[in-house]
Amino acid sequence: MLLSLFANLLGKLSLKQLPHDPVTAVGASMIVAVPILLAILLTVTKRWKWLYREWLTTQDHKKIGIMYIIVAVAMGLRGLADVVLVRAQQALASGNSHGILNASHFQQIVSAHGTIMIFFVAMGLMFGIINLIVPLQIGSRDVAFPFLNATGFWLFFAGMALINVSLVIGDFAATGWLAYPPLSELAYSPTVGVDYWIWSLEIAGIGSLMAGVNFIATILKKRVKGMKLMLMPLFSWSVLGSMFLVVFAFPILTVTLTLLAFDRTFGMHFFTSSYGGNMMMYVNLIWAWGHPEVYILVLPAFGAYSEVVSAFARKRLFGYTSMVWAIWAIVVLSFIVWLHHFFTMGASPDVNAFFGIMTMIIAVPTGVKLFNWLFTLYKGKLNLKTPLYWFIAFVVVFTIGGMAGVLMAVPPLDFQFHNSLFLVAHFHMMIVSGVLFGYFAAITYWFPKFFGFKLNERLGRYAFWNWLIGFLLAFVPLYILGFMGATRRLDHYSASLGWQPLFIVAAIGVVFIIAGVVFQFLQLVVSIWQRNNEGMSHKDPWDGRTLEWSLPTPVPIYNFARLPIVSTRDAFMAIKKAKLIDNRPYEPIEIPKNTPLSILIALGAFLFGFAFVWHIWWLVVVGFITTVLSIIVRSMDEHPTRLLSAKQVEKMEQSYKEAAV
Amino acid sequence: MGDLATTSLSIAKSNRKIEQIENDNTTLFGFWVYLMTDCVLFASLFATFVVLRNNTFGGPTGAQLFSMPYVLLETMALLTSSFTNGLALLSAQKRKVKQTLFWMGLTFVLGLTFLSLELAEFHKFARMGDSWTRSGFLSAYYTLVGTHGAHITIGLLWMAVMAFYIFKRGITRVSLKRIRMMSMFWHFLDVVWIFIFTIVYLFGALHA
Amino acid sequence: MSKTKKRLGIVSFLVFAVLITAGVYLSHVNIPVLQPRGPIADKEFKLLVLIVSSMLIVAVPVFLLLAYVVWRYREDNPKRGKYEPDWEHSRWLEGLWWAIPAILITIVSVITWNASYALNPYLPLKSSNKAITIQVVSLNWKWLFIYPNQKIATINYFELPVNTPIHFYLTSDAPMNSFWLPQLSGQIFTMAGMQTQLYLAADSMGTYYGSSANISGVGFANMHFNAISVSSTSFKAWALSVKDKSPNLSMNEYMMLRQPSSIVKNVNYSYPVNCLFNTIINSYMMPVANGMGKVGV
Known part of the structure; x- marks a missing residue:
């Protein structure tokens, strides 16, 4: 009696849900071991208080940016581990061999790879860099809503935690990263995998939405006086475009996931095959979010490329106005192309042709951006450092991937490529070169701003070449496999098809990519080691053009002691050229106080999501109340900020100057 | 010298005032952006409803279920609450605490009435066997109307918290800002309801 | 150097x-996509070549320009071109690269529009031979092919007479799948409760690999089939022999078939239940299942 009551308290959860097969067990123990090791490390070094005060409760956008990037990098390693398994399986599982994974496990890993890479790596890197750079570029002392911003991060973290818990308790969706129904409905996916997928993305998605609202308000309302929109650095422009897409697209994701959850949890019939459900409505909705999502990720990376190209060509960005128009053309168009993800549904030719043509039109503003970048390099004095290497690789890879994209925008051709490995190669070429390489370039470029020293150039180049070669080896074979009729997500194929050699080449590609990643970590370690060497430590190592480079390193909590005077583009270059010395008196500055409430809100959301996955209804209530109470307590706080007096600001500035000397 | 110091201090003070006003404007702007996201959220739900409205799978149609006078009653309750909510805002702007609390209280009661009517309707349908598991149409109906109801619930909670805040601290710059946002939120829900009234109930009753 | x-x-x-x-x-x-064996796949292949070549008009200049610019303007090039740090705008140049891609995309758009109609999968194929109807049902995890006129059905393979249009009707009694036979034609989805159509033909004899392109559960990797193109006389002989020698596809047999399982060998059936295909579709559309038992919800 008591036992059954206790069992009821745990919903669907039981000891049987712990991993049994060796591969999952290894993964699960990693997921458990990392936090435990971190906890031990913190206890030994007596850093808990430091962690709490400096990081967990911070409202400082720069620290939040760094936390985003740390989470994204950690998740990148997990996504990479998934890749290793996928590539190993496909290289081996031909004919009589069935490789190292069973079908369900393989499909879970494929789904986890896509989900993690998009939501927790690409989005994490993007929001990290946005948090670090945007307020500095627009001459602002803070983001518009620091509390919302921190809460957004912690919700992102909670979503990340939930997806990782799925490795330890229960399983993950085996449905592909977008979980099309009816496969993702209870009838065909009865385990908790899809629920983990839903709630992880739901929570992280709401976090992204908060970040979107925050940065729109930040860019539109918190620019320094004098910085008119058309004087704004292009990175900030592209972030604005991207954040507009976030606020218009993410609510659609929220709705779609909720409806699927309602189907699975409460027996509703939105997307079921029968009872009047409509599975194609899901596919429409998820891509109405999903296609803009691609541009959400890629636009800020485009912006970063614009900054990098201009800085390393030592030249003004060519065609600024064109660039801005191109961004907004992409923003608008990205909402009217979603149907190209399912031309094969059997829609009428006029519908297909319309969406195909809209898709191709996006190639025009994208092409304009490419040419403007190339003409920024033209007549420049190219400082050929790794950020520019990433850019060059981006142009080559992105153009090839883009051509494949135009091919697939032609509906009858898409009939031959849809869901084949050709498609997989296409979107990896777009997202890895357009997003990941962009953020690599951005991190190399902006790293000295925040840490005061440059990353080692030689190791950076090693990383670059390994990445590029590995990437081409991994994906060019997939194009060919697509032509050979190989579809995506296959855990096994017959030997007579002749696919195996190409899968083996792709697996070798991954080995190179891993070498690239190792070099990147080595680069970080060696750079920290050599940070005091001559030529490494710099306040403004690339002769920066935008306001972030005018600040001391590390950047003070209030960013700008004196708000900069802006009247042109490349504002900091203008200040440097005019040799302006700012002698205005310091003024008191209001900064947000630390608060643990952001973390509590996210903790509530995590419990809510976890409990929903396992149908532990009392815990759903507890999670919900935790979140709501935290919000109410926050709203009662009359003094969420504190004031630094002009004297304190002066003192802090003095200490930065001394540190710089 | 002393003069200069006081002047720069007073400049700093007035600068901070301006900054506060600017910050409040930013908050209101941010709230507008949030409402826009909510708009997209409801738009998606409306689209879902329109796609599924005829997918009754042999179950009841809207025309068979809905009673227009009842819905009209709900509508009146909500519209009136919007009006009283406007009066609450006006009183708050005049810094009249008691009046504000009175109108807010009335808004709360009307909102609660609306919510109870809605839940009673849901309960009635479910008891007749027409719950959300019956058909795609009913899933969409409960979810769309229910999401609006959930927003109303949040609004009521917000109102209660705010009444408590005003009761304790009076009408300050901060509470006035929040009453403004609250009022925007409530009017927004009103507009959404008008759409629900038209698309779900009115068209539902017309399309027999 | x-x-x-x-x-x-x-x-x-x-x-x-x-x-x-x-x-x-x-x-x-x-390489099936590049080696078409039927008129539809052949047109798709020719379209592919056309679009790729027109794309190269932009891509090649981009690559050349990139190589030239990086080579010529790198800092340590002794013969570096003139450095103009403030050169940031040229109406003429920018106009050029708004215009050229726009013109190119306009041309490709016209091609796309026409091709979408010409290669509409629902468009009947013109031929002097009468089209043969095959109804396709994707199941967990096998393909069922029903020949309503020949009164036979097969699992995971089907035969078709060469140079004869085949008219497919497709649905699913399982999660969504995508029917793909790359040497003969592109894909079309199969969806429960819905029907899609596809016309194709083979213009030479042979065995062609086909598969599902959409993930459908643990047996997904086994969702492949062979299309065997034969002469029209041997097709007729085959159909007759299947009808004579194979077990009936009764409703009971079908209910067994739709249970999740992977069948990796070819199976033949004769006399499928009347209107089986429509019964399957309707079982998702109406509350009363026509002897179909519990429908997949």
């Missing part, structure tokens, strides 16, 4: 070696 040349030499040698190896390998394998 000589170091750079040496490096370039090594790199070009490596690239060359990789290309040669790849070429030798590819000339020995079957």
